[in-house]
Amino acid sequence: MENFLSVKDVEDIDKLIKLGLKIKNKPLRYKNKGRHKTLVLLFFNPSLRTRLSTQKAGLNLGMSVISMNAAQGWKLEFEEGAIMNADKAEHIKEAAAVISQYADIIGVRTFPSLNDKAKDYEDRVIHNFVQYASVPVISLESAIRHPLQSLADMITIEEYKKTERPKVVLTWAPHPRALPQAVSNSFLEWAKTRPFDLVLTHPQGYELSEQFVEGVKIEYDQKKAFENADFIYAKNWSSYNQYGQILNPAKEWMIDDEKMKLTNEAKFMHCLPVRRNIVVADSVINSKNALCIQQANNRTFAAQAVLKQLLE
C-alpha cells in the first residue's frame, strides 16, 4: 500500500480486515514496527474519534505521533500558478514537501465545502498532499471519503455477522445540519467488495453520486429495506444533486424500535457523533444490539492495520 485514500489503495481487503481483527486480539503485537518513525496528523477540521484512535494506533506500533491543527499554522494555497497576494500564506507544494521532511507517514483530515460540488469531488486537498508529499498519506476523512471509518465498519461487521452473507442496510437518517456524503460514499465503496446483501435506502432527492452507488440496490421504502436486515447502518447526508442542501427534513426516517422490529434482530451501527432522538431513538442506541462503541473501538485497529501496511 502506497497511500490510504480509498478502498482502491488496498491490495487485499479481506487480508486487511483479518489483520485488524488479529491486532485487536493483541494490540501490542507489532509494538516495535514503528520504532523511531513519526506520524504527523494534520487536522483542517475537528475530530474526536479519528484524532484519538489514530494516535493510539501509532502509539501501539511504537511510533511517535505529532498532532497539529491546521489552524495552528496558516491557510494553504492549492491553485497551480497562483499569484499569492491574498490570504493564503503557503502553497501545498511547500507544505506537503516540508511536512514530509519530518514525518514518515502524514495523516490529513479535511471536510468538503458543501458549496462547490465539482471542487469537493476532485478531493483536491488530500490528492494534493499525495502529489507533493514524499511519504505515504493516510486520509483521516477527506471531502468525499472516510476510509478508516469504513475499514473499522467492515471489521465490525466481520466480527458480529451471524451468517456468511448478511443483509446490510445503509439508511439515510434525519439531521438538523447539512452533512458531507463522505462516510456514506466510503461505506458503499467498501461494502460493495464484501459478501453482503447490500441495500441503500433514503428519501427521494438524497441520491448519492453515481460512482459510489453503481451496482448498489436502492430501495426508497425504508421499512421494506429493513426487512430481515442483519445490520442497520444509519447516517445522514445532504443532497448530492442539489449539492449540500437539506431538501426534506424527513423526520419520520429516524431509526426507532418499531423499524428495528422489522429486521432480523439487526445490529445498529453509526459512525458517531450521533444526534440522539433525531437520527436514532434512545431505545435503539441504548439497546444491546447497538454497536457504535465497538465500531469506535475498532477505529484503533483499522488505523493500526493500515499504518502497519504503510510502514512495510
Add this chain to the structure above:
Amino acid sequence: MENFLSVKDVEDIDKLIKLGLKIKNKPLRYKNKGRHKTLVLLFFNPSLRTRLSTQKAGLNLGMSVISMNAAQGWKLEFEEGAIMNADKAEHIKEAAAVISQYADIIGVRTFPSLNDKAKDYEDRVIHNFVQYASVPVISLESAIRHPLQSLADMITIEEYKKTERPKVVLTWAPHPRALPQAVSNSFLEWAKTRPFDLVLTHPQGYELSEQFVEGVKIEYDQKKAFENADFIYAKNWSSYNQYGQILNPAKEWMIDDEKMKLTNEAKFMHCLPVRRNIVVADSVINSKNALCIQQANNRTFAAQAVLKQLLE
C-alpha cells in the same frame, strides 16, 4: 482508588501524601508502571500547570499521554433523553464510552458556569464522565473541586511544616474577575482531614457552601486570623450565596508585608495564576517564604501518586 474526583475517593490520605513525597524524591521510581498505558486529558477550559504537570506525571510513569482541547471537537449534550436538534453534536454517553476505548485513564477539566448554582454544584460534567466511562476518571479541576491542586497543597504543607499541628489559614483575597470556588472548596475538604489548626477568613458575603465549611473555624477579621499562622493560603472566590457575584471588591484584603508580620513567619501559598499587587503584594510573593513555585512543582508528584494508584 477507582476515580479521583475528591478527597473522598482516597482510601488513605496520609499514605497518598507520603507517596507523593517519595516520588518527588525519585520521580522515575515507577517509570514502567504505566508502560503501554494511555492517559487522555480532555480540556473544556484553559490550563497551564494542570496540563503540563499531569502530562509530566504520566510521562514519568511511562504512559503515553494525549491531550485534547474540547474545542477541537464539538459541544457535548448532558441531558438524559434530549432531542438533539440544536448545537450539541454528541451525547456524553457516547463521548465518554468512546474515549474509554482509547484511554486507560481519562482526565477531565471543566469550569462552572457561575450562573446556575444548582447545576454547577451537581458537578455534572465530571460525574457524567464517571458514569459513562469504562475506565478511571481523574478530575483536572471540576466545577466545584480541584483535588490534584489540593493534594499538591497537602504535600507542600507536609514538606514545609515546622510543627506537628501547624496553623493553616485559608484567606479570601481580592480579584477583578468572578472566580470559581473550586480551589477553596477542595482545599478545605482536604485540610479538614489533616492535623491542622485550620482557619478560614473572608469578608461577609463570601461564605462558602456548607458542605465544605462544616466544622471549619471561620474568622471574619483577617488580621486576627493571621495571628501566629504557619501557612497563609490565599485565594479569591466569587460569592456562593449570591452565586457567582463579586459583592465587595474588598481591596484591603490583599496580602501584604504588614499582614504577614502578624504571622509566625508563615509560608505564603497560592495555586496560581496569581494577580500580583491585587491578590498579593510583590514583596510577599517575591519573599523566600513564598511557596507558590514549589506548590506548582508538587503538582507533578501529586498527579503521579494518583495515577500510580489508579493504574494499580
Add this chain to the structure above:
Amino acid sequence: MENFLSVKDVEDIDKLIKLGLKIKNKPLRYKNKGRHKTLVLLFFNPSLRTRLSTQKAGLNLGMSVISMNAAQGWKLEFEEGAIMNADKAEHIKEAAAVISQYADIIGVRTFPSLNDKAKDYEDRVIHNFVQYASVPVISLESAIRHPLQSLADMITIEEYKKTERPKVVLTWAPHPRALPQAVSNSFLEWAKTRPFDLVLTHPQGYELSEQFVEGVKIEYDQKKAFENADFIYAKNWSSYNQYGQILNPAKEWMIDDEKMKLTNEAKFMHCLPVRRNIVVADSVINSKNALCIQQANNRTFAAQAVLKQLLE
C-alpha cells in the same frame, strides 16, 4: 551553551554546524541523550516548520516533547511591579518559573508587535523567559531573531557550497503583509561569522537595524548584487526606520529567472512559508537550484544540535 537566543550564545559556530551535519548523517546517533528529559514548546504565535522540526529533534534525542499554544492558557504580564487588574492573568515571573518545574528545556515562539520598535527590539518576552526560568531557554523565533532558522541556513550553505568563500546575497523581496525583520536580522548575524562574501540588497527605506548590518556590504542595485552570487537568500521584511511599515511594494524585486541568470548558477533559499509569484517566481522555486525543502529538513538537525549541546 546556557540558552539559545542568538549566535552569541554559541561557543564554536563551526563546530555546531558540523554537529548538525553529523546528526543529519545519522539522526538517531544520540537517541538516548535526552532520555527522561522533557522539552516544553510554548507558542505565542503560529508555526509549522518550527513546531514540527523542533518536536522531531527532541524525539530523535529521546526526549518527551510537550507542545502548548499560549492561547490554551491566558495572557502574561511582563511589566515589573504591575498592578494586575486588567486582562493579564499571570506574570512571566510565575509562568517561567513554573514551566521550569516541568521542563528540562523550554522553547518559546513569539512575534514582534511591529508597532513599538523600542519594546520589540528589547526582545522582552524571550529575555524575560531567560530571566525567570531556571532551565535553558531556546528561541523558536523571537521578536527580532530566528536563530534555529539561521543555523539551519548555515548548515544548508555548508552542505551545498562549491567554493571555500561563496558569495551569499540576502535580498529583500516583495510581500503583501508587513513582516518581522527577525529572519533577516538573524541571518546576517550568523552569516557575518562565516567565510562568505556577504552582500545585502534591498530598496531604499528597508535598511535593517545597525546592530545587524554593521560591517555588511549593502548594494541597493539588486541586479548588481546578484552578479556571480552562489546563494540567493530571499526574504521580505517591513521597514525598520518607519517601523513596521510597507513603504514601497517594489514588486519588481521579485526573484525571477532573469535575475537568477545573473548569478553563478546560484542556489535559491527561503525560510518558508513563501508567497509564490510575489516573492519568487514559480520557475525559480520549482527549479533544481531551489533549496527551500532542504533548508526545512535541516531545521530538524539544527534544533537537534542545539538541544544536544543544551542537554550537556
